[in-house]
Amino acid sequence: MPAGHGTGRSGPPRPGAEALPVGVEEEFFLFDPRTGRTIPRAAGVLDAVRDPDRVQREFAACQVETASSPHTDLGELQRELVRLRSELSGAARRAGCRLTACGSAPFENSATGATVTDIPRYLRIARAYGAIARGEKCCGCHVHVEVPDREEAVQVCNHLRPWFPTLLALTANSPFTAGRDSGYASWRTIAWGRWPTVGPPPLLDSAADYRATVDALVRSGVILDEAMVYWLARPSHHLPTVEVRVADVCATAEETVAYAAIVRALVTTVLHDIRSGVPAPRPVEALLEGAHWRAARDGLEGQGVDPFTGAPVPAWRLVDELMARIGPALAAAGDLPMVTERLFLLRCLGSGAARQRAVYGQRSNLQDVVAWMGRQTAPVTVCDLPLLTSQGDFSVI
Amino acid sequence: MANREELITVGVEEEFHIVDAGTRRLVPRSGVLLEQLPADRFTPELQRSVVEVNSSPFTRLDDLAGELTGLRRLAVRAAEGLGLGIVAAGSVPLVDPELMKISPDPRYERMLADYQELTREQLICGTQVHAQIEDRDLAVAVAHRLAPWVPPLLALSAGSPYWLERDTGYAAYRPLVWQRWPTAGPMPACASAAEYDEMIDELIRSGTISDPGMIYFDIRPSAHVPTVELRICDSCPRVSDVVLIAGLFRALVARELEAVRRGRPAEVRPELVRAATWRAARSGLEGELVDPDAGAPRPAAEVIGRMVDGLRPELERSGDWELIASLTREALARGSSAARQREAFARNGDPADVVDLLLAETRNEEWAPVAPAASGVTTGATGVPGGGHAEAA
Incomplete structure (x- = not known):
């Protein structure tokens, strides 16, 4: 917890x-x-x-989703995320399964079927989208930052575009598919790319342009409703927010909170630009997509692509550039020490994807990876212990 | 009809799957097959289960059909001598991904190292049509502006419903496998060939691709010949479908060239093209496509009929109208390859029947019945297609 997030009423103003x-x-x-x-x-x-x-069903019956309340104090966000993960994790154990935060299912591939949740909209999606709906399931993390003005929300999305690859690299957590290493740090990004509206949002002039584009997509019959606009960032269709949908679900709640802090600081930074009249950056489209592909391939541990110059650079250098850009906003929000510390841990321990691979490397056993990911997802509580030992899937607690 | 010299030439690259004639499963045997085939026409592809054949450029579609049929015959005969079969289709149903191998070539080995799972899963075949445009600035403009016509052309070729032994629900699943590569999709707008080349240089410098051959836009200026190249289509079992797509693409190119010369503006919305391409992959010829003009879903036959009728001036100019109108009606009446594959499967629930159908269609040497087509395709054509028109060998 960074200093300054205390709840006392006296003292200096809370950052x-x-x-x-x-x-x-x-x-x-x-x-x-x-x-x-x-x-x-x-x-x-x-x-x-x-x-x-705050928990709900997802498209596939093998998935569940949590949605936190909005928080300005990220310490409170963390408490809520940990509580939600713990509760769900405990419920999963009672139901004989394990809640697990990873972007892809290691043993499954695009031909694996999935039971679709029995909700009319999901059944319609399953009928309309065939194999991409039934096959490869993906788990992501969506961050909502409040930007009530729709014109500003559209502009924020325009300004965020060059940063998507770096946000993806930070959260890549899905190297395994079809029972083997896909060669990608975020296979979810590749698999998810088969949906018709996935990708960076188009540069849009205004809220009216956003409306017209979404209406055109719905009118074409390709998406069933506005909720199916799966751009990497978009003005939310049901909340006064910008929704950033780049990330694989993070292995730990702590990583999620650091990522949320980074996204908020980035939105805050670009809002400042927008209000100062800075136009949206216009990287070469093909390079932007290339950079995103490279981030999915290498995650934090390899190369990234500078979306402006096209130069291959170590992924961490892009993170450093991001931090330089959003440092003031992080500091103003009181999140800088927390984010700095967690990035340091990521650098030492490796990204979610690298850690999965390290576990796999020990015995070349994907089941080890699955069990270990389950342990990262939520802290184990005392009441879970008897269940744990009787299920026998943990050698060490 | 225009002078022969003024016509845009078209050439075709076809990719074929190699299957074992007994098990009907995909096999990595291109090495031994290519030893029996003329090296100036047949080349290896990334996966050893695929061979590629290149036609010459032609002004007459009839000549193109004749050459494609002759080349297929060569491949089929060589394969049969080896206990193999040749399948022209986007995908085949019986595949063991674990047994596949990439061709021994440093470029492909590097692609395996760089692209990993994408390279391993590249078990798909396409048909590429080249239409000649000498001026590279024009080629760059046209490749971008034609993007809205990609979906109906894809629908005409749709023949990859099966992937890893399952029915995907898509008429063409191959484009969904394909679009995972970093440069797939509609080509972005570039003001000139110089700007386009600069973009490619940047993509190479960035490490996204390793050479210009890895630009995989749905339509692109060719990396090695003075053409624009249509890359979205599945490999087609029937030569008549290849000829149809080649003829339509040439007409589209001719019309768009004229539009560029007249300075007519064009606005392409890549996100809408992507969406319509997805719809075409899902539907093929059997469901609805997104109408490129209205942006609304319409029955595939209607969208394709209107596209063909709209190209009538260009098709008449090239002397292709009757042939293309007739081939279009036939293609619509016959349904997509995907639908025929599913029918074959439904008879006994046996994927081997699908492979047998594809083998037979690929082997078929009667390519094109030519029927008189006085009226348009959408306006209730008369003239039932006549008998088979034997290929001109």
Whole structure:
């Protein structure tokens, strides 16, 4: 917890007081602890949740999602995320499965079927999208930052575009698919790319242009509704926010919070630019996509592409540039020490993807990876312990 | 009809799957097959389960059809001598990805190292049509401006419903496999050939691609010949579909060249083209396509009929109108390859039947019935297509 996030009423003004509210949606897999495969048990897990307010079903019955409340104090966001993960994790154990934060299911591929959640909209999507809906499931993390003015929200998306690859590299957490290493740090990004509206948002002139573009997509019959605009960032269709949808779900709640802080600071920074009349950057489109592909390929551990110069540079250098750009906003929000410390840990321990690979490297056993990811997802509580040992999937607690 | 010299020439690259004649499964045997085939026409592809053949450029579609048929015959005969079969289709149903191998070539080895799972899963075949444009600035402009016509051309070729032994629900799943590569999709607008080349240089410098051959836009200026190249289409089992697509692409190129020369503006919205391309991959000829003009979903036959009728002036100028109108009606009546593959599967629930159908269609040497087509395609054509028109060998 960074200093300055205390709740005392006296003392200096809280640095976080004027920060933009931020909320987080996290998607998780439910795995069968015996096989490491996904298991369609969302209904049972949600029945076992004691406080169901902020958890919901997802498209596939092997997934669940949490949605936090909006917070200006990210310490509070972290407490909520940890609580949600713990509750869901406990409910999953009671339902005989494991809640797991990873972007792809290691044993499954594009031909693997999935049980679709029995909700009319999801069933319609399953019918309309065939194999891309049924196959490869993906878990992402969506960060909402409050930007109530729709014109500003559209401009924020324009300004965010060059930073998507760096945000992706920071959160890459899905190297395994089809029972093997895909060669990508974020295979989710590649698999998810098969949907018709995935990718960087187009540069849009105005809220009216956004409306017209979304209407054209809906009119074409290609997407069923506005919620199916899956651009990497978009003005939310149901909240007064900009929604950033780049990230794989992060392995730990701490990483999610650091990522949310970075996204908020970036939105704050570009809002300042917009209000100062700075036009949206216009990187070469093909390079922007190339940079995004490279980020999915290498994550934090390899190369990235500077979207402006096209130069290959170490991914961490892009992170450093991002930090230089948003440092003042992070400091003003009181998040700088927390983010700096967690980036340092990422640098030492490796990205989510690198850690998965390290576990795999020990015994070349993907089941180890699945079990280990489950352990990172939520802290184990005392009441879970008997279940743990009886299931026998943890050698060490 | 225009002078022969004024016509845009068209050439075709076809990719074929190699299957075992007994098991009907995909096999990495291009090495041994290519030893039996003329090296100036047949080349290896990234995966050893694929061979590629290149036609010459032609002004007459009839000549193109004749050469494609002859080249296919060569490949089929060589394959049969080896206990193999040749399949022209976007994908084949029976595949063991673990047994596949990439061709022994440093470029392909580097692609495996760089692109990993994408390279391993590149078990798909396409048809590329080249239309000649000498002026590279024009080629760059036209390649971008033609993007809205990619979806109906894809729909005509749709023949990859099966992927890793399952029905994907798509008429053409190959484009979904393909679009995962970093430079796939509609080509961005570039003001000139110089700007386009600069973009390629930047992509190479950035490490996104390793050479200009890895620009995989749906339509692109060719990297090695003075043409624009249509790359979106599945490999087609029937030569008549290849000829149809080649004829339509040439007409589209001719019309767009004229539009550029007249300074007519064009606004291409890549996000909408992507969406319409997805729709075409899903529907093929059997469902709805997004109408390129209205932006609304319409039955595929209607969208394609209107496209063909709209190209009538260019098709008449090249002397192709009757042939193309007739081939279009036939293609629409026959349905997509994907639909025929599903029918074959439905008979006994056996994917080997799908492979047998594709083998037979690929082997078929009667390519094009030519029927009189006085009226348009959408306006209720008369003239039932006549008998088979034997290829001109």
